[in-house]
Amino acid sequence: MMSDSELPLFTEPAGGVPAVMDSARGLQRAAEALAAGTGPVAVDAERASGIRYGQRAFLVQLKREGAGIWLLDPEALGSLDLIQEALGEAEWILHAATQDLPGLAELGLKPAALFDTELAARMAGLPRVGLGAVVEQLLEVRLAKEHSTADWSKRPLPKDWLRYAALDVELLIPLRQKLAGLLEEQGKSEWAAQEFAHLCTFTPTVVPRAERWRKTSGVSRLKSPRKLAVLRELWEARESLAEKRDLAPGHLLPDSALVAAAEAGPRTVPQLLAVPGFHGRAAKREAPRWLRAVQEGTRTKDLPGKPSSTGTPPPPRTWKDRNPEAFRQFRTARNRLARRAEQLKLMPETLLAPAVLKQLCWTPPSVLDPEHIEQALVELGARPWQVEQTSAIITVAMLDPDPLEDL
Template identity: 55%
Template sequence: MSQDTAPASPEEPGETTPEPEPAPLLELRDPLPEVIDTDQGLARLCTAIAAGSGPLALDAERASGYRYSNRAYLIQMRREGAGTWLLDPVPFENLAPLQEALGETEWILHAATQDLPCLGAEGLTPHRLFDTELAGRLLGYPKVGLATLVEELLGRRLKKEHSAVDWSTRPLPRPWLEYAALDVEVLVELRDILAAELVEAGKQEWAEQEFAALCHFVPAERAEAWRRTSGLHRVRGRRGLGAVRALWEARDSLAQKRDVTPSRIIPDSAITAAAGAMPTDRNALLGLKGFHGRGAERYASTWVSALRAVADLPEDDLPTRTPRTDAPPAPRAWADKDPLAARRLERARPEVAAYAEQHHLPVENVLTPDYLRRVLWKPPSTRDPERLPAAVAERLAEYGARPWQIEITAPIITAAILASEREPGEETTS
C-alpha cells in the first residue's frame, strides 16, 4: 500500500464488520469409552468412580417423543481420576452398586429437575448436588442452556444436533455417544466458575439452599393432564370436553401399554376434531376431516367406544371448562372477586419484581408466583403487625419457599397486606 493511500474507515459506505470467529468445538479429551451393559462392566465402573476425586459430572438421555416412559436409556459420568463412563441402565434391575460407590459425592447436573426423576427410578439419588443451570439463573445469565454457558464461560462450542434422537435405539451410533460424552466433559470446570461467581455475588447461601432442596425433588403430579391437550380451547360444551378427556385417557392407556409417546398413536388435533364432531360409528369417525394418525384406524373401535360412553354420561359427570382446584383464580379476575386481595397483589408484585431486577434474578426464583398469589389471596387471619410477619413466613414455608426467599419476600407481603387494608373506602378484615 502506498503512503498516500489511507485505509477505509469502518464508517465508509460498503465497509462491513467481519463476523467474529466461532468458538472452537469442544472435543473429547480421552478416547470414547465403551458402553457398560454387563455386571462385570458395572463393577469396573464403580471401582473407578469410587477411586476418583472431587464431584461427579452426571447426565442422562431419555427418549422423549418416542417412548411413553421417562426412563434413562444412557447415563454419562465423569470424575477426576476416573475419566468418562457411559452406562446403559436398561439391562440392570437397579444400580444399587453405583449408588453405594458414589457415597456422598457431590453430583453436578445441568437442569437437575429433568434428570433426577429418571435417575431416581434407577436407584440413584444425590446426597449433594450442584445444578449449573440453576446457578446460571441465580447469577442473572439471560440464557442458561448448557451450550450457551459453555461457550460464554469456557469459550468452547457444543454440538447439539443429537439432542432429540431416540435414545432407546440399540446399538447407539458412535456420533450419538460422542455427543453424550461431551455433555459431561466440562461440567466440573463449569461448576467451579459458577461457584466462584455465586460467592462473589453474595448468592452462595441462596444456591446451597436451592441445591439442598433439589436432592429431595419429586415431580408434581399433574392433575387432569388431559387439559393440556393442544387446541382444547376450540372445543365447545361440557360434552365436548368430556370427549377430549375420554379420548385422551384411551390414547394414554394404549401408549403406556405400547411404550410409545401418545402423539405417535393419534395427535392432539385428531382428539379435538373428534370431540367437536362427536361421531358415534366407525365410518363417520374415519371419514372425519382432521381425524388421522398411525392409530386412527387401528384403534377405531376404542375411539368409538369412548365417544359413545361420553354421549351417555349425565351432565353432572361431565367436566367443566374451569378445573376444580383450591388455587386462587387468575389475577385478572381478582378485582371483581375480591378487590382487597387485588390491591394486595398490586402492591406486592411490583416490589418482588423490583427486588429481582435489582439483584439480577428471574422473578420466579425470588418466589414461586403461585406461592405469592396464594398467600395474598388468602393471607393469615392476624393483622397484628408484630405477629403477621411470622405468620406469613410460616405460610410460605408450608408452600415450599426456601428460607432465603422467605427472608426477602415475607416483609414485602406483610407490608402489602397491612397497607392495603389501611386504604380508605374498604372495611378492615379481622
C-alpha cells in the same frame, strides 16, 4: 471477547468416547471406577421424550475425577443400585436437575447433595442459562447441540450420539467451579446451597390418572359434560395403547384430534376418519378402538363433573373483579419484588416462585404482620434466603397496596 460463532467447537472428550456399559460386568466396572474417583460427579441422562411412553432415562452419563466418563444403558441394566452405592455421599453436578432427577430416581439413583449449573447460572444473573450458553460464557468453548431431541431409545446408539452424550458431562466439573466462584463473589453461595438442598427433595407433581385427561390441549373448547365424557374415553383409550406399545401418546393421535372427535361425535369409522387429525397410521389401523371410545363416552352415565379443587388460586387476571383487594396486594408485591430482583441481579421467579406469591395473596394469613407473612412463606416452601429478602416487601405491599390506577 470473541463472538459465540468464533469460539472453538468442543468436539471430543479428553479421554475419547467411551463404550456403553450394558452388562452386569460393565456395570461392576463402572461402579468400581466411580467409587475410586474423587470429588463431585457430573451426571446427565438422555430420554426419548415425545417418542417413548413416559420420561424414563435411556442413557445415563457420569464423570468423576480419576474415573473418567461412563455411559450406562439402563434398559439393559435395570436397577443402578451399584452406582448409587459407589457414589455414596458425593455431590452430583447436573444441569437443569428437575428434568433428570425423576428418571434417575426410577433407576435407584438419588443424590445426597447436588449442584445445579442451570440454577447457579440463574442465581449469578447470567443472561442465558442453557448448558451451551453457560459453557460459552464461562469456559469460552462451544458445545454441539445437534442430538438433543434424538430418539435415545434407539439401539445401538450411533457414535456421534455417544460423543454428544459424553460431552454433556465432560465440562460440568470445571463449569461448577466457575459458577461457584461467581456466586461467592456476589455473596450468594449460601443462597445457592439452600436451593440445592431443596432440589435434593424434588419430586414432580403427579396428577392422578383419572384426572390427567383434563390436561388435554384444547379441552376448554368442549363445553358440555357429554363431550367431555367422549374426550375422557378417547384419552384413556390412547393412553392405554401408548403404554402397551411404549410410545408417546401424541405419536398415536395428537390432542387436537381427540378434542375434534369429541366435538364432532362421529358415529361410523368413515366419519371418524374425516375428523381433522385422524389421518396417520395409528388413526386408521386403530379406528375401531377410537370409535368404541367415542361410543362409550356417548352412552356413559358417568359424566365428568367439575375438576377436583386443587386449592390453587384462579388466574390473577380474574382477581380484579373477584377480589379487588387481593388483586392490588398481588400486583403491588409483584412489582416491588421485581425491582428487588433487579437489584440482586436475579430473575423475579428466582427470588420467589410466582405460585408462592399468588397463593399468599389469595389466601393471606389472618394477621398481616412480618411474623405471620414469614411463617406463611415458609409453609409455602420458600427457602430461608427468600423469606429474608421478600417478607418485608410483601408485608408492606399487603398492608398498603398501591391504588388500582397505578397498577
